Amino acid sequence: MSTTSGSTSADKPLDFIRQIVDQDQKSGKHPTPVTRFPPEPNGFLHIGHAKSICLNFGISNEFGGRCHLRFDDTNPSKEEIEYVESIKQDVKWLGFDWQDNLFFASDYFDKLYEFAEQLIKRGKAYVCDLSAEEIRRYRGTLTEPGTDSPYRNRSEEENLELFRKMKDGVFADGSRVLRAKIDMSSTAIVMRDPVLYRILKTSHHRTGDKWCIYPMYDFTHCLSDMLEQISHSLCTLEFQDNRLLYDWVLDSLETPCHPRQIEFARLNLTYTVMSKRKLLQLVEENHVESWDDPRMLTISGLRRRGYTPRSIRNFCNLIGIGKKQSWIDMGVLENAVRDDLNETAPRVMGVIEPLKVVIDNYPEDQTEEISAQNHPQKPELGSRSLPFSRELYIEKNDFMEDPPRKFFRLGPGREVRLRYGYYITCVSYEKDADGKVTLLHCTYDPETRGGSSPDGRKVKGTIHWVSAKHAVDGDIHLYDRLFNVEHPDADKEVDFKSHLNPHSRDIVTGCKLEPSLGSIDAGVQVQFERQGYFCLDSVLSGPGKPVFNRVVTLRDSWARMNKQT
């Protein structure tokens, strides 16, 4: 079994789709499974697509098959070449390889056209002159059957002639369509003589102006699958009805194989919205900066935020595949990055909201180099050296004027350990006119260098710090969930944007970072000890002006405890 897909464990039970693939492989029906990921190049990929990508490419990796990347580009009025490139980049970044199996439905336009003529010759398709509005009326309703189009019984010759003229551009957009001749009284609406081709005098991003008719999804998809010898065509639940048409088209034509369509539930996540329309709205109305805003659950947004490909793959493997519409808790996604980054991210110290500390009994001009581990559980990741001096910064919320008993940090007269440094005790503090604490005076115990005392005295709290004169200044963007309710778009009467979390991005300037952070590469994740995982923003950072994104916080049982009381 390949491990390309991440954390596929041998003892994990197979989902229902993998069971089918497994059986088909063992029975010899499909010794080499072939799947495909078929995006329409009309937008950016998001976490929901990642589920499909991991499923299709995952199966191909696990069963020794192939997975094609095929662009479903049959509607030139919505699609753009730019999206093709971003989709390829995203799939690649997620860690999957389509090798030389890159296809476009538009590459099949000639063949598709031939199949359409074949259908006409078999008396299974006809050109219809009804307007879009009329077709809709003739279609009937959920409970009433449709009625036959007056053009339904044209002769083969007439249909062929008209269809060729459609192709040659003699008719106006929308004036005629090619329809399948199935059953206007079918209980399945998709079978009531569905449109197969429409006239669209729009140039296509790949075929240019060659075509002025374009095939519809239902006609294109099954035939594309067939042409590529796809064994298992996986799609989401809303296509269940379409399977009837998928099978009808293939059964109505002379084809060498008949791929099996299998539907699974799309991904829904709490505290976010997933539809392309709503994501677009967030961008256009400037609720976020862009498609790759770190708050967006687009693949590019997640990448910029600092999510690792592996964490996304692990997440997709974790949530499973089923037919039940479900809502995965956002915490599961967040947990997936935490788990991954906990293993791999080097630990560093950064002070987000600095409070200056003067160690009164520390020599004025002295600087010491203190050794700090890069990962306490992984000595193989080495250590680094940290400058220590008389003036430091600590986190503002690591000091309280009147701390409760369970507060293990600094307060008047209290002693804490500076991570890898010394024990210090707060002896006094200064406040400004507004009553805000501006400076702490502490003393240190020279016997406690490195963080332990010869007398074995217990110090419960350990806090992070940065030497004031060695600190690198930077900005930090504290990202949080974009919405503050579980189901932002649950109520159709309420605008989902009214649930936007005003603190989805808190920008903090003047943060004090340990020196090594001045030369870190964009996109490399580190753990700011006691706070969370961060990475340098690839867009906003400039020379000498680092901007760090918070990928996700560390679990914080202290914060949780305070929330409850």
Add this chain to the structure above:
RNA sequence: UGGGGCGUAGCCAAGUGGCCAAGGCACCGGGUUUUGAUCCCGGCAUUCGUAGGUUCGAGUCCUACCGCCCCAGCCA
């Protein structure tokens, strides 16, 4: 009132008629810890949408009912 699907814990999800209904997340206890992190240990469905039925035995089979999702684009 048509058709297609789905209902196992707060959220996912195994289970394919036979020991006490996997596992993960969340939650609650406890331990280790120079990150209130990580890690470790323990707890967490007398019950599988509901009601009947078949069977020695049913979450798994049958019947009825209830609830939720999708379908009436010349979108995919």
